[in-house]
Amino acid sequence: MSRSIAYHASPLLASKTPVWRSKFIVGVLAVAFVGLGARAAYVQVIGNEFFQRQGEVRFARTLELPANRGRVLDRNGLILASSVAAQSIWAIPEDVDKNHPRLPDVARLLDLKLPDLKKRLSDEDKTFVWVKRQVDEPVAREVEALGVKGIYLRKDYKRQYPEGEAAAHVVGFTNVEDKGQEGVELIFDKQLSGTPGSRRVIKDRLGRVIEDVRDAIPPQDGPDLELSIDSKVQFFAFQKLRQAVEQHKAKAGSVVVMDVLTGEVLALANYPTYNPNRRENLSGEQLRNRALTDTFEPGSTMKPITAAMALEAGRVSPQTVIDTGPGRYSMGGFTISDTHNYGALTVEGVIQKSSNVGAIKIAQKMSPQEMWDTFAALGYGQKPKIEFPGAVSGRVRPWKSWRPIEQATMSYGYGLSASLFQMVHSYTAFAHDGEVIPATMLKSSEPVVGRRVFSPQTAVAVRKMLQMAAGPGGTGQKAQTLGYSVGGKSGTAHKQVGKGYASNKYRSWFTGMAPIDKPRIVVGVMLDEPSNGQYYGGLVAAPVFSETVQQTLRILGVQPDMNVKPQIMVEAVEESF
Amino acid sequence: MIRLNLMLLLAVLMSAFYLVQTQYESRRLYAQLDRAHSQGKRLAAEHEQLVVQKRAQATSARVQQLAVTQLQMRPAHPGITLYVSDASQVSGTHAGSGSGGSAGPVRQEPVTGSWGSSARSQLEGQP
Numbered sequence: 001m002s003r004s005i006a007y008h009a010s011p012l013l014a015s016k017t018p019v020w021r022s023k024f025i026v027g028v029l030a031v032a033f034v035g036l037g038a039r040a041a042y043v044q045v046i047g048n049e050f051f052q053r054q055g056e057v058r059f060a061r062t063l064e065l066p067a068n069r070g071r072v073l074d075r076n077g078l079i080l081a082s083s084v085a086a087q088s089i090w091a092i093p094e095d096v097d098k099n100h101p102r103l104p105d106v107a108r109l110l111d112l113k114l115p116d117l118k119k120r121l122s123d124e125d126k127t128f129v130w131v132k133r134q135v136d137e138p139v140a141r142e143v144e145a146l147g148v149k150g151i152y153l154r155k156d157y158k159r160q161y162p163e164g165e166a167a168a169h170v171v172g173f174t175n176v177e178d179k180g181q182e183g184v185e186l187i188f189d190k191q192l193s194g195t196p197g198s199r200r201v202i203k204d205r206l207g208r209v210i211e212d213v214r215d216a217i218p219p220q221d222g223p224d225l226e227l228s229i230d231s232k233v234q235f236f237a238f239q240k241l242r243q244a245v246e247q248h249k250a251k252a253g254s255v256v257v258m259d260v261l262t263g264e265v266l267a268l269a270n271y272p273t274y275n276p277n278r279r280e281n282l283s284g285e286q287l288r289n290r291a292l293t294d295t296f297e298p299g300s301t302m303k304p305i306t307a308a309m310a311l312e313a314g315r316v317s318p319q320t321v322i323d324t325g326p327g328r329y330s331m332g333g334f335t336i337s338d339t340h341n342y343g344a345l346t347v348e349g350v351i352q353k354s355s356n357v358g359a360i361k362i363a364q365k366m367s368p369q370e371m372w373d374t375f376a377a378l379g380y381g382q383k384p385k386i387e388f389p390g391a392v393s394g395r396v397r398p399w400k401s402w403r404p405i406e407q408a409t410m411s412y413g414y415g416l417s418a419s420l421f422q423m424v425h426s427y428t429a430f431a432h433d434g435e436v437i438p439a440t441m442l443k444s445s446e447p448v449v450g451r452r453v454f455s456p457q458t459a460v461a462v463r464k465m466l467q468m469a470a471g472p473g474g475t476g477q478k479a480q481t482l483g484y485s486v487g488g489k490s491g492t493a494h495k496q497v498g499k500g501y502a503s504n505k506y507r508s509w510f511t512g513m514a515p516i517d518k519p520r521i522v523v524g525v526m527l528d529e530p531s532n533g534q535y536y537g538g539l540v541a542a543p544v545f546s547e548t549v550q551q552t553l554r555i556l557g558v559q560p561d562m563n564v565k566p567q568i569m570v571e572a573v574e575e576s577f
Numbered sequence: 578m579i580r581l582n583l584m585l586l587l588a589v590l591m592s593a594f595y596l597v598q599t600q601y602e603s604r605r606l607y608a609q610l611d612r613a614h615s616q617g618k619r620l621a622a623e624h625e626q627l628v629v630q631k632r633a634q635a636t637s638a639r640v641q642q643l644a645v646t647q648l649q650m651r652p653a654h655p656g657i658t659l660y661v662s663d664a665s666q667v668s669g670t671h672a673g674s675g676s677g678g679s680a681g682p683v684r685q686e687p688v689t690g691s692w693g694s695s696a697r698s699q700l701e702g703q704p
Contacts, residue, residue: 162632
């Protein structure tokens with residue numbers, strides 16, 4: 001057994017290193033360990049928070065969870081407005097090759113002009129530009145498929161309005177940021193928007209979410225909004241109005257349909273209108289919701305109100321005879337005249353024939369304050385309390401400053417102004433047995449409690465007058481409709497131009513209700529400057545009323561209250577057994 | 578003693594690897610769940626889009642146009658409508674109205690067509 005060399009014992013290998021060197025090494029290592037320990041303690045205990053945060057900054061992300069905007073529905077749950085997914089196209093200008101062979105295709109798909117697109121992409125200082133927002137999904141996919149570098153898609157929402165122009169003024173629209181701009185979309189914006197939520201997550205290097213850091217705050221979607229509008233009634237009213245405006249070459253027109261039981265607005269349409277889905281080149285004319293924002297002198301449609309206040313105050317009865325001869329009445333340097341000399345008329349006859357002189361004589365039995373009080377109680381001169389932006393108050397001057405001539409002209413609807421909506425709303429006093437009922441744009445099924453202005457007897461008496469006015473010998477015969485009894489008053493007012501009245505510009509009205517014994521709806525129609533020969537409210541606006549009433553009552557399922565000669569041809573042959 | 582230490586070391590290592598594996602699996606599943614969620618959202622959005630499209634195809638304007646041009650139909654009016662009474666409602670004061678030939682759906686509200694009876698009594702009940 002050979003002995004191995006004992007190195008440690010070999011005198012040749014015996015080192016002469018001093019002991020301090022090994023001690024030094026041990027010391028250095030010890031210090032290094034202490035250093036590591038201290039660092040570990042610092043990282044994990046003292047500076048823990050800082051490092052945790054730094055780590056999170058690198059991997060944790062807060063994702064916003066957008067809330068869906070609520071839908072706008074009609075009273076039967078049909079969609080009037082809904083947000084659908086769309087894509088917005090954006091670009092990093094620096095990364096886009098301006099001479100890319102596919103760039104013209106991008107412009108074509110997005111309906112942009114190529115120079116415009118290039119101009120938008122030429123600002124290389126920006127790192128982000130929108131190319132086009134809210135592009136339909138298929139188009140966006142095509143753009144993506146073209147594969148132009150530097151052009152990207154981003155998820156977005158687009159508001160769709162299936163009912164289009166028929167309900168445009170009621171529903172309104174939102175801007176690209178999904179904020180309400182007009183109509184119901186504007187006034188209920190906050191409610192429809194909902195509250196966005198958020199979640200804090202950790203993402204891996206591929207951008208996948210791998211962990212939630214804390215509990216997510218779920219987004220609160222905006223609740224759906226159910227309007228009182230019936231989209232069928234709305235469509236028919238709009239269609240008839242459009243036909244009338246075109247037929248009579250009018251500048252504009254409005255129609256309002258209100259449910260007398262609940263105060264719900266079933267339809268509110270204006271023409272000209274716009275398509276909320278395509279809002280390029282809109283003019284103010286198209287955007288105006290005339291039924292609520294434009295006020296005019298209502299003309300003869302005010303006369304039933306004059307008669308009602310005199311009846312209510314007991315100054316006249318429906319049969320009181322008023323002498324309207326000779327069809328002219330002079331007062332304070334002005335002469336007010338009727339179209340014919342009607343001679344002696346009852347109060348009913350004054351309304352039926354629409355006599356200005358008769359209306360003045362009835363009004364003269366009232367004091368200015370009494371008249372003003374009634375106007376105010378019916379909502380004239382005040383902003384209608386309705387969930388809608390831009391509703392105006394109209395104008396009724398304080399009674400103390402009325403001159404006698406003004407009191408006289410107000411009796412037949414000049415010298416005060418009101419919107420069509422106010423007009424319709426005030427007529428609910430006759431339809432709802434003397435009570436003015438609160439109007440609403442939201443669905444409600446409760447019968448409403450109104451504010452009493454007239455007694456039920458007065459309301460019934462005025463309804464009879466309205467029926468006469470729309471009946472044989474009245475001014476609004478064209479308001480009659482098959483199957484349903486109607487009552488209403490036409491109005492034709494000269495338009496105010498500058499300081500005076502234009503002799504050849506008119507505004508034609510018809511406001512009425514049906515069925516007349518137990519009214520279910522009040523309908524108001526207004527045409528602005530009909531200029532195709534006819535301009536009387538009874539000829540121009542009443543037919544729109546008639547057709548709107550007919551369709552609305554049918555849609556509401558109201559049975560005809562008048563006998564109709566059936567036109568159904570019985571063709572079925574009786575079967576024999 | 579050494580054997581015990583080795584076994585403990587092995588146990589620690591196994592537990593550590595298992596932990597890594599579990600963590601990986603959990604993250605993978607979480608990512609999958611997240612993808613499924615976003616797919617769900619995308620499908621919901623698509624559904625909404627289709628619902629809106631369907632509604633746009635069935636608007637009154639379009640239905641009327643097609644009914645008139647393709648089916649040669651004409652608007653209903655009381656003259657060509659046969660009103661039949663609903664037996665269950667005839668006993669009451671309400672004039673129940675089923676719709677014979679009318680195209681629109683008839684809402685079966687109890688106060689339909691006559692608010693004089695029920696609505697008025699409700700109104701009078703109010704102070």
